[in-house]
Amino acid sequence: MIILTFAPQNGFFVIQSAGKPNMYPVRIISVSYSSDLLRTQSVESPLVELIKNPKYPFMNITASYIRRKLQGYYATQEAGNLSRLICCEILGQQAVDYYLGKDIILSVKVEQELESILARLRNFEPIQYILGEARFLGRTFRVAPGVLIPRPETEELVEMMLKELSPVSRVLDVGTGSGCIAISLAKELPESQVTAWDISGEALSIAADNSKVLQASVRFEQRDVLTYEPCVTDCYDVIVSNPPYITEAEKQEMEHNVLDWEPSLALFVPDTDPLRFYRRIAVLGLEMLAPGGKLYFEINRAFGKDTVSMLYESGYRAVRLQKDISHNDRFVIAEK
Secondary structure, eight states, X not given: OOEEEEETTTTEEEEEETTEEEEEOOOOOOEEEOSSEEEEOOSSXXXXXXXXXXXXXXXXXXXXXXXXXXXXXXXXXXXXXXXXXXXXXXXXXXXXXHHTTOOEEEOHHHHHHHXXXXXXXXXXXXXXXXXXXXXXXXXXXXXXXXXXXXXXXXXXXXXXHHHHSOSSOEEEEESOXXXXXXXXXXXXXXXSEXXXXXXXXXXXXXXXXXXXXXXXXXXXXXXXXXXXXXXXXXXXXXXXXXXXXXEGGGGGGSOHHHHTTSXXXXXXXOTTOTTXXXXXXXXXXXXXXXXXXXXXXXOOGGGHHHHHHHHHHHTOEEEEEEEXXXXXXXXXXXXO
């Protein structure tokens, strides 16, 4: 018989077979109780009998326990989504077992880590910052409070660009943040030359790390787009930007997990000049874009028509305003 006893120093179980103990990480898949025994099916090993060690208790939790801990802080659906992420992404539960409501057995150490995560969530820290990563178009990007968390709308922008761009393009991403736009374009258009700007050194460091991990060819440069003066070597076929576009007046409508945690530098513009970044990028585009080159903007849905008018007045043509999947004005494309 194989006997497993809990080893609290590292959260593993000790397998004893023929009197020889061996440390072995066991993934608990299903559990049923008797008075002293737990029966468990491991991914790595056959059915085994696990003896509870009363000196070192461990905890059983379910997704419903996590949802209860988040009640009053998040809407029911969001609490459910967070519960699934914690169980499957952090605690390693299989998705099928999560949806069946099966228990997860935690060591004391892991249970303490779980409670710390729940406390951070009750303080409205985004789950992506807790995980240290976010998904974007099928790839995993490192994120931290120094960069915005990538949004589904930005995925739509990149997907649109991939349908329209030449496979050999010179692309500039202004305000790259985590690098999700630039890196995704570089990976999907490997013959293109992709450059990415950001004013934040912290953001550029995170973006460069993501580029290295994902093996993308992107040139990163620290630039303040509001003051940068182009040089003769600045020539692009495409400029894309998802710049700050939330007005100060809109702060009161924002969720705590955005307002309290994501970088203000990447979010807000003055109420008196909501198009300041778009206007400046449009001016730079007239100098830096090749003839027929294009601007791609993600925008504040409240200023779609204003952005279109500004671009026409600046001398661009074929300006179009497009909606996102939620039917909000979200993207503006213009041709030099």
